[in-house]
Amino acid sequence: MKIALLGYGRMGKEIEKIAIQRGHEIVIKTSGKDSYDITTADVAIDFSIPSSAYNNISNCINHNIPVVSGTTGWLDKYNDIVSLCNEKKGAFIYASNFSLGVNIFFELNKQLAKMMSNLSQYNISIEEIHHTKKLDAPSGTAITLAEGIIDNTAKKAWELDKKSSEDIIPIKAVRTPDVPGTHTITYESEVDSIDIKHTAHNRQGFALGAVIASEWLHNKTGVFTMNDVLNIG
Known part of the structure; x- marks a missing residue:
């Protein structure tokens, strides 16, 4: 082509x-x-x-x-x-x-959100890490992950640099030199935490x-x- x-x-x-x-x-x-x-x-x-x-x-x-x-x-x-x-x-x-791996990660994120949807003791958060030249924050990938959770839980929105609440998924955007992209979803309660993570090694x-x-x-x-x-x- x-x-x-x-x-x-x-x-x-x-x-x-x-x-x-x-x-x-x-x-x-x-x-x-x-x-x-x-x-x-x-x-x-x-x-x-x-x-x-x-x-x-x-x-x-x-x-x-x-x-x-x-x-x-x-x-x-x-x-x-x-x-x-x-x-x-x-x-x-x-x-x-x-990324083919990230698109599989999107589907894993949705499935985990469905499994966790009735467990209100877990707070949900997202962290994304990218290179310092990235123009937007949060990343589009982090937003897609948040939307996948919102579609499958009682969460209603995401917000950048906010604390977790009943309706809100907080997203933390970190900028570090030479990081292609790392995204982590965390479900945290008083007794344990569950994380799923995708790390890109290069572009x-x-x-x-x-x-x-x-x-x-x-x-x-x-x-x-x-x-x-x-x-x-």
């Missing part, structure tokens, strides 16, 4: 390596406001910045180019993209994290998942998730 990389930072460069290893051609590499002709690509992978993501994604859909996006921090416009994709009969996948897992998603999306129509790509959940 001919791939457009919309966002050519550290993730974009990692995606480029893996895409080429898998036999694909990179026809566009853009950052910021560079001009480009998206119609030269078979599929686009967006790992840009939050202020650019909506325009990148809508431009692809308007030109009938399937697009995979891993940019977080723009999701207040997600429903607008879904409507546009359905209207134009386009193809779109958004994931807060494309290769995120990049591989994004390329696999773009391969899967090519020649499809609709709005999908990584559960569709992996046939889980």
Whole structure:
């Protein structure tokens, strides 16, 4: 396939390596406001910045180019993209994290939340650790984890840097140099604690998942998730 990389930072460069290893051609590499002709690509992978993501994604859909996006921090416009994709009969996948392991972790998180839902003696919290150059906090992955818990328990919302309460899941966001991403869910009572944790050792897992998603999306129509790509959940 001919791939457009919309966002050519550290993730974009990692995606480029893996895409080429898998036999694909990179026809566009853009950052910021560079001009480009998206119609030269078979599929686009967006790992840009939050202020650019909506325009990148809508431009692809308007030109009938399937697009995979891993940019977080723009999701207040997600429903607008879904409507546009359905209207134009386009193809779109958004994931807060494309790592195959993390998407399995998302499902484990939901199952544990179901099992713990009637045990009110346990307080629930989330901690995420990322590199200091990450622009948003909490991470999109942490938000997805919180939403998975909210959907399966009596919790109603998440809040950053708050104490646990009957309705709230607190998320702690830590920024440390050179950490690709670590996410921990903790259920804690007076007598014991239960933790589930995912630790990324490098960015290769995120990049591989994004390329696999773009391969899967090519020649499809609709709005999908990584559960569709992996046939889980």
